[in-house]
Each structure stands twice: as C-alpha cells, then as structure tokens.
Amino acid sequence: xxxxxxQPSATADWILVVLFSAAxxxxxxxxxxxxxxxxxxxxKFAIYGVFAIGFNILFGLTGYLSFxxxxxxxxxxxxxxxxxxxxxxxxxxxxxxxxxxxxxFAFLIGFISLRRSGIYFSILxxxxxxxxxxxxxxxxxxxxxxxxxxxxxxxxxxVVDAALGISTGRSLPSTTLFGIKMSGMPGFWFxxxxxxxxxxxxxxxxxxxxxxxxxxxKSNQTRMKYTGFNTRPYLIWAFVISGMYAGLAGGLLSVTxxxxxxxxxxxxxSGEVVLMTILGGAGxxxxxxxxxxxxxxxxxxxxxxxxxxxxxxxDGLPEGLQDFAVSTVGLFVGDGWHLTLGLMFMIVVIFLPxxxxxxxxxxARLFKRDKTAxxxxxxxxxxxxxx
Amino acid sequence: xxxxDNVVLHVADVHKSFAGLHALSDIDxxxxxxxxxxxxxxxxxxxxxxxxxxxGRLAPDSGHVVFxxxxxxxxxxxxxxxxxxxxxxxxxxIFPDLTLLENVMVPILAKRDGSFKLALFRRFSxxxxxxxxxxxxxxxxGLGQLMSSAAASLSRGDKxxxxxxxxxxQHPRLLLLDEPTAGMARHDTNxxxxxxxxxxxxxxxxxxxxxxxxxxxxxxxxISVLAGGRIICQGTPEEVKNDPRVKEAYLGxxxxx
Numbered sequence: 001x002x003x004x005x006x007q008p009s010a011t012a013d014w015i016l017v018v019l020f021s022a023a024x025x026x027x028x029x030x031x032x033x034x035x036x037x038x039x040x041x042x043x044k045f046a047i048y049g050v051f052a053i054g055f056n057i058l059f060g061l062t063g064y065l066s067f068x069x070x071x072x073x074x075x076x077x078x079x080x081x082x083x084x085x086x087x088x089x090x091x092x093x094x095x096x097x098x099x100x101x102x103x104x105f106a107f108l109i110g111f112i113s114l115r116r117s118g119i120y121f122s123i124l125x126x127x128x129x130x131x132x133x134x135x136x137x138x139x140x141x142x143x144x145x146x147x148x149x150x151x152x153x154x155x156x157x158x159v160v161d162a163a164l165g166i167s168t169g170r171s172l173p174s175t176t177l178f179g180i181k182m183s184g185m186p187g188f189w190f191x192x193x194x195x196x197x198x199x200x201x202x203x204x205x206x207x208x209x210x211x212x213x214x215x216x217x218k219s220n221q222t223r224m225k226y227t228g229f230n231t232r233p234y235l236i237w238a239f240v241i242s243g244m245y246a247g248l249a250g251g252l253l254s255v256t257x258x259x260x261x262x263x264x265x266x267x268x269x270s271g272e273v274v275l276m277t278i279l280g281g282a283g284x285x286x287x288x289x290x291x292x293x294x295x296x297x298x299x300x301x302x303x304x305x306x307x308x309x310x311x312x313x314x315d316g317l318p319e320g321l322q323d324f325a326v327s328t329v330g331l332f333v334g335d336g337w338h339l340t341l342g343l344m345f346m347i348v349v350i351f352l353p354x355x356x357x358x359x360x361x362x363x364a365r366l367f368k369r370d371k372t373a374x375x376x377x378x379x380x381x382x383x384x385x386x387x
Numbered sequence: 388x389x390x391x392d393n394v395v396l397h398v399a400d401v402h403k404s405f406a407g408l409h410a411l412s413d414i415d416x417x418x419x420x421x422x423x424x425x426x427x428x429x430x431x432x433x434x435x436x437x438x439x440x441x442x443g444r445l446a447p448d449s450g451h452v453v454f455x456x457x458x459x460x461x462x463x464x465x466x467x468x469x470x471x472x473x474x475x476x477x478x479x480x481i482f483p484d485l486t487l488l489e490n491v492m493v494p495i496l497a498k499r500d501g502s503f504k505l506a507l508f509r510r511f512s513x514x515x516x517x518x519x520x521x522x523x524x525x526x527x528x529g530l531g532q533l534m535s536s537a538a539a540s541l542s543r544g545d546k547x548x549x550x551x552x553x554x555x556x557q558h559p560r561l562l563l564l565d566e567p568t569a570g571m572a573r574h575d576t577n578x579x580x581x582x583x584x585x586x587x588x589x590x591x592x593x594x595x596x597x598x599x600x601x602x603x604x605x606x607x608x609x610i611s612v613l614a615g616g617r618i619i620c621q622g623t624p625e626e627v628k629n630d631p632r633v634k635e636a637y638l639g640x641x642x643x644x
Contacts, residue, residue, distance in 0.1 A: 007489075007512045204508050209496055212485075212511040216493050219482035226442070226480065227494045227553070228468035230502035237505060 013203060020286070021196045028188075034297070039188045040256075041300050045293040046191035047252045050198045052276040052288030054245020057202060058238050059274070060283035061211060063218035067122045067270050068109065068129030072102040072243040074136060074265035076250025078143070081150045081260045088160035089173045091182055091190070091255045095248065102247020103240050110239030114232065117221070129270050136262035149261035175255050187256045194252060195289070198245060203285055205241070214238055246273075275341075279348055281355030290356050295341065302337035393420040395561055395592050396441070401450035403436060410436045411616045414450070418561070423583075423593045425603045428613035429636060434596045435477070437613065438565055441594070442474045443467045454561065465502050471560035477569060479546035481553065483539035487530055490538050490549060491521035491556050498557045521556060528552045528582065544575040548582075555586065562586070564595045568602050580605050604628075612636065 008016075023030075027045070031037040051073060059065055076098035083094035113124040136144040144150055152172050161167075175182040182190060205211050213234050217224050224231050254260055263269070272295065280291025310326045310333070317325060332340045352358045398416040402409070410433045418424045426434050439445040441452050443462050452459040459467055482490050495517045500506075512518075525531050528548050533541065538549060547567065554562055567583070568576040576599065583606055587593070597603045603610065603624075610627045612620040614636040620627055627633055 010510065010513070207510050207512065209500070209504070209506050209509055209511045209514065212489065212493065213496075216482050216485060216489075219484040220480060223480040223482060224493075225464040226468055226474055226476075228465050228497035228502060228557070230463070230465045233503040233505075 007207065013207065016285070017196075017200055017203065020199055024192050024196055027192070028185075035301065036297055039184045041296065042188045043191050043252075043256045044296045044300070045289075046188065046195040047249050047256070048273075048276065048292035048296055049195050049289040050191075050252065051246055051249035051273050052280065052292040053195075053198055053202045053285075054242040054249070055273045056242075056277050056282060056284075056288040057205060057214075057245065058242035059277055060288070061206065061214035061218060062235060062238050064114075064117065064235065064239070065122045065274065066113075066125040066239070066242075067267065067274065068113075068125035068127075068132075069242070069246050069273050070265050070267070070269035071109065071129040071132040072106050072246035073250040073253070073269065074132065074260070074262065075105045076102045076247030077254045077260035077264055078136070078150055078250075079247070080251040080254035081152070081258055082143075084152060084158075084175065084254070084258050085150075085156040086159065088158060088164075089166075089176050090160075091175050091177050093160075094175075094255065095194075095251045098247045098251025098254070099244045100247075102250065103244040106240045106243020106246075107236070110236050110243065114235045114239060126267060126270070129265060130267055133262055133265040133267070136265055144260075144262060146262070149259050151259045175258055182255050191252050191256065194248070198248065199285070199289070202245075206285060210234070210237070275345060277355075279345060279355055281357030284355070284357040287355050287357040294344075294356075298337055298341055298344070302333050302340055303335070305333035307334075394418065395420045395455055396594070397453040398437070398441065399450050399453065401437075401440060401447045401452065403433075403440060403445060403447045409616050411440070411447070413617060416611055416618065416621075418592060418594055419609075421590045421592055422608040423587055423595060423606050425595045425597055425607035425610045426613055427597060427600075427603055427610060432613040433616040434613055435565060438474070438563055438594070438596055441563060442472060468497070468557075469502060471557075472563065473554040473557050473559035473561070474563040475547075475550050475554050475565065475567060477565040479543070479550045481538045481546055481550050483537065485538060486535050487525060487538055487541075487549060488518065488521055488534045491524055491552050492517050494553045494556045495520055524552050524556050528555075529578075544571050547571070548579070551579075551582070560592060562591055562593045564593060564597075566596055566598060568597070568599055576602065 024046070027042050028037045031042065036042070051069075055066070055069055058069075079101035080091075080094040080098040083097045087093055109125065109128045113121055113128065116124060137146055140146075154170070154172065158173075161173075175187075177186075177190060180186050213224070213229065216229075217231050217234060221231055250260075250264065253264070273292075276291035276295050277288045278291070279294060280289065281287025307326060307330060310329055311322070314322045314325045314329075330336070332343075348355060352362075354361070394417045396416075396418040398414055401411055401414040403411040414437060416424075416437075426437065428434055436445065440447050441459065443459060443464050443466075447460060454467075454470060454472055457470060459470075459472070482493065485493070492511075492514065496514070499517070522531070522534065525534055528551065530545065530549060530552065533545070538546065541549060551564075551567070564583075568579050571579065580602055583593070583595075587606070595603070595606065607624055609622065610620075610624055611618050612627060612630075612633050619632050619636060620630045622630070
C-alpha cells in the first residue's frame with residue numbers, strides 16, 4: 001500500500017525547529033572537519049538555503065516549476081544596494097526593501113505567468129527572467145550600473161546616516177546592524193538567524209490550511225476548481241511568497257557583500273536553485289537547505305582543488321599511476337567541478353527521485369524494519385503500511 | 388426569470404453543437420427540490436454534455452441553466468460549486484497524494500472558508516471540527532479504516548466512494564452524479580444504491596446519469612430519456628418503462644427494466 005505523508009504533530013514540528021536551529025548555529029564547529037567553517041562559505045549556505053526554502057514553497061507545494069526565480073534574487077540585491085546608497089548602511093531597511101521590491105516584482109511576473117501551467121509556465125518565467133537580466137545589463141544601466149554592477153561610492157547621499165551624523169570618513173562604509181559590522185562572522189550569525197526564521201515561517205506555511213490547499217492543487221487542480229476553490233489567488237500568493245524569499249536571499253547577498261550585478265539574474269542562477277531543491281528533495285522542509293549547502297560546498301571546495309593539490313594527494317602512488325589518477329580526477333575538480341555536480345545530480349535523480357531526503361527516509365525505514373524483525377514474538381502490526 | 392415553485396434546476400432551451408454535430412438541442416428540463424432525477428439514454432445521446440453544461444465546463448450555444456433563480460451559464464466552476472452544486476465525475480477526481488482524511492477535509496474547508504482564504508499561520512491539523520466532520524462522513528461510507536492512507540492506494544470502487552464522500556461533505560443542494568456505478572462489481576453497485584438511497588432521505592436533490600437500468604429504477608423519482616441530443620420522454624419510472632418511444636430508442640441496445 002502506498003503510504004501518505006502524514007501531518008506531524010505540533011510538538012514534532014517544534015522539535016524539528018529546535019534541531020534545525022541547533023544544527024545551523026553550531027555550523028562553525030561541526031563544519032570544521034570538512035574545511036567549510038569559514039564565514040564566506042557558511043554565509044552562502046544560509047543565504048542559498050533561504051533561496052531554496054522559498055523556491056520550494058512554489059515548486060515543492062504547488063508543483064509549478066519556475067525557471068526565473070533568479071530575477072527576484074537580483075531584484076532584491078539591487079534594492080538592498082540602493083538602500084545602502086540612498087538611506088543608510090543599516091541592513092534592516094535594506095532587507096525590508098529587498099523583500100518588498102521582490103514581492104511586487106514577483107506579483108507582476110506571477111500574475112502573467114500563472115495564466116498557464118506546466119511547461120508553458122516554466123517557459124514564461126524563464127522568458128521574464130532573461131528579459132530582466134538583459135534589461136539590467138543594458139537598458140536599465142542608470143539603475144543597475146550595467147556591466148560593472150551596482151556599487152557603493154563615497155558620493156552616495158545616505159540621507160539617514162547623514163542626518164544621524166554617522167560618517168565613514170574617507171573609506172567606503174561597510175554594512176552594519178546598529179553599529180555591528182556585517183562582514184565575516186557577524187555576517188554569518190545574522191544570515192543564520194534569518195535562515196532559522198525563514199525556515200520557521202516556511203514550516204508554518206506548509207502546515208497551514210493554505211499549504212494544504214497548495215498540495216491539493218499539485219495533486220489535482222481540476223478537483224480543486226470543482227470543489228469550490230479559486231486556485232488562481234492561491235498560486236499567485238505562493239509565487240509572491242517564494243519571490244519574497246528570493247528577494248530576501250538577494251538582500252542578504254548584498255548585506256554580506258554590498259555590490260549587485262546583472263549575472264545574479266541569469267538563467268544559470270535560476271537553474272541552480274532548481275537543482276538545489278531537487279537534489280535535497282522537493283516538497284520537504286530540510287531538503288532544499290541540504291541541497292543548497294551541498295551545491296555551494298562543492299562549488300567552493302571542489303573548484304578550489306588544483307593539479308598541485310592532486311599531485312600531493314596521490315603522492316604515494318607509482319609514477320605512471322599517479323599521472324593517470326591526477327589527470328582523471330582532475331577532470332572532476334577545479335574548473336571541472338560542474339562535472340561532479342552533474343554526476344551527483346544524475347545519480348540522485350535516477351536512484352533517489354525524492355532527493356537526499358528520500359534517502360534519509362529509506363534509511364529510517366530500514367532501521368524500523370530491523371527493529372520489528374528482531375522482535376519475532378510480536379505479531380506484525382496490521383497498520384504496517386502506514387508507517 | 389424565477390422558475391416555478393420548488394424547481395431547483397431549470398435547463399431552458401439549451402443548444403450545443405460541436406463542429407456542426409448537434410449534441411444537444413431544445414433541452415428543457417426541470418428538477419424539483421428533493422427529487423432524484425435520472426437522465427438515461429443510449430451511448431452518444433448527449434448525457435455527459437448536458438451535465439457539463441450544467442456545471443459550467445461547457446458553455447451552451449444558446450439557452451441557459453438556472454439554479455435556484457441564478458443563471459449558471461458563463462460562471463467559473465468554483466462559483467457554481469459555491470452556489471451548492473457539486474459534481475461527482477465518471478472517472479474519480481480525487482487528490483491522489485493526500486490521505487483520505489485530507490481529501491474530505493479540503494472540501495469542507497472550501498464550504499466554510501469560500502473560494503480563497505489566506506490563513507498562513509493556522510494549523511491545518513488543528514481544524515478539529517472539520518476533522519471530526521470528515522471522519523464521520525468517511526466512517527459513514529465505510530472508509531473509516533483507511534482514513535490515513537493515501538487516496539492513490541484505493542481500489543477504483545473505493546475511489547468513487549471517496550469522491551462521493553468529498554461531495555457529500557459539502558452538503559450540496561444539488562448533487563450531480565455521472566454514472567456512479569460504472570465499472571463496479573455487483574455487490575459494490577448495490578452498496579452504492581443503498582448509500583444513495585440513504586442520502587435521498589436527507590432531502591438532497593440529485594441528478595444521476597446512469598447506464599445501469601437496475602440502478603436507475605431503484606433510485607429515480609423521475610426519468611428523462613435522452614436520444615440524439617433531444618429529450619424524447621420524461622416521467623415517472625413507470626411511465627418511462629411503458630413508453631414506446633423509449634423502447635424504440637433502446638432497440639438493439641438493451642432491454643429497459
């Protein structure tokens with residue numbers, strides 16, 4: 001019998017949130033053995049985690065595959081940098097601005113794209129995102145500073161900071177949270193807290209009646225309509241919420257490094273979040289964060305390995321064998337890390353269509369079965385199919 | 388435009404053609420409050436087209452469908468449902484990925500909350516009132532044991548029963564059933580007949596499209612016979628059974644009664 005995804009209790013959800021928070025906040029320690037505990041990379045884990053969590057609200061719950069979410073990420077980045085330039089280096093108004101701008105932008109694109117479903121919807125979102133990218137790159141240069149990217153400069157007005165008498169002297173200012181500089185570890189702590197809040201909100205959305213309606217739309221949209229639901233506002237809200245998450249991620253990117261370029265809107269960036277979500281497990285809560293972290297980890301660690309590192313690694317091997325090993329493995333690291341990513345993605349999609357989280361579930365089930373097998377006195381539970 | 392007293396559904400002068408083929412012509416049909424009205428007819432007579440016109444899936448070329456004084460033509464499916472018209476499909480339309488309980492809770496929420504409600508921070512699983520209602524309906528239809536399994540795992544007969552439960556959960560004023568027993572084994576058919584009889588006692592108006600004469604004559608108060616897109620006969624089961632035009636229309640198909 002096919003088992004359904006049963007709704008966990010409120011207590012189980014709180015435990016999940018606590019465990020998740022603990023895992024995120026202890027990252028600097030448990031990531032050390034992987035060589036990934038430096039702030040830049042951990043910030044990326046958190047930021048792209050937010051991006052993927054939001055993407056999953058649309059894709060995982062409704063099944064609508066957007067290929068243009070990078071547009072909202074980019075819009076959020078630009079909004080945040082403009083906020084730094086015009087108002088204040090404080091990150092809070094910048095974050096609010098990036099979320100709002102992305103939300104409005106997502107509403108406009110969603111309103112049109114959601115007139116279609118399936119592949120046509122995906123193509124429409126892709127088209128809009130590429131349009132945004134090209135606009136940001138060329139026509140909108142006054143707003144986006146085109147090829148160079150939007151940057152801070154000494155001549156920026158920063159009216160609020162100026163009014164409060166905060167001056168930065170002769171060097172470019174850095175982003176702050178009420179005086180705390182947001183680079184390095186403080187930046188990571190801020191992103192981590194935002195990730196936890198974003199996770200909590202996504203959890204509540206998933207468990208809400210609204211989330212259930214989104215799952216029902218994914219399951220059978222025709223039935224939804226004949227059940228008395230107008231599916232369109234549900235889909236538009238899901239699209240806007242996930243666009244706001246993308247905007248938040250874009251804002252955080254600007255917080256940790258206050259410059260925004262058009263390449264953040266390119267289709268490769270949109271495709272990346274799709275990969276993250278599917279790799280981790282679409283429709284699950286943890287999966288997207290796992291997928292995002294894994295891809296960012298590979299991007300940073302594998303792409304940094306060069307031929308000298310490999311030669312060192314295979315030092316013990318005989319001469320010919322060492323050359324062979326270095327040249328073979330060399331294909332998969334450095335610039336070739338995309339090859340590793342592609343292979344990993346293929347393996348997951350073929351063997352674990354539900355992503356890494358499906359693997360986790362399978363292992364959990366295996367353990368459960370072992371337990372029942374080691375207790376032969378007990379008769380098999382009649383509801384075994386529902387576990 | 389208000390129809391005669393206690394007529395709930397009034398199909399007036401409906402025409403519908405597909406590429407020159409007259410699927411429905413001159414259809415005039417009144418369904419009274421509380422009655423079970425069966426629409427029968429040979430294959431291709433236009434039964435399903437008529438039902439689709441009633442729920443807004445197809446727009447008639449001319450004429451209109453009036454439910455309780457309100458014109459249904461041109462309305463979106465969800466609006467028609469909100470007025471209290473529920474349709475059960477021929478091939479069961481359920482939510483295969485959700486549990487049976489969720490399948491029934493969703494329509495109850497639709498009835499309670501309307502066509503759209505953004506309640507981002509309520510918990511679906513704490514809707515205890517809705518859950519209780521859904522559990523009662525499922526047990527009533529004999530699906531109580533399967534409440535927490537996925538709807539996709541049900542047998543075809545159970546899926547149809549589930550869809551019926553989803554429809555009944557909304558307490559519709561008018562229930563449209565498209566061949567509720569097609570493809571069912573005999574004992575399942577009889578169980579469904581019993582079930583539909585029980586609903587009848589609650590005073591719900593029903594329109595049933597059916598092939599199986601056993602089902603039709605066990606349930607219907609009145610019957611309309613459709614052939615070649617026209618209603619050729621309308622009346623009580625007794626009248627229809629003895630009408631020579633009906634026998635003619637069914638000649639070579641199957642024996643009436």
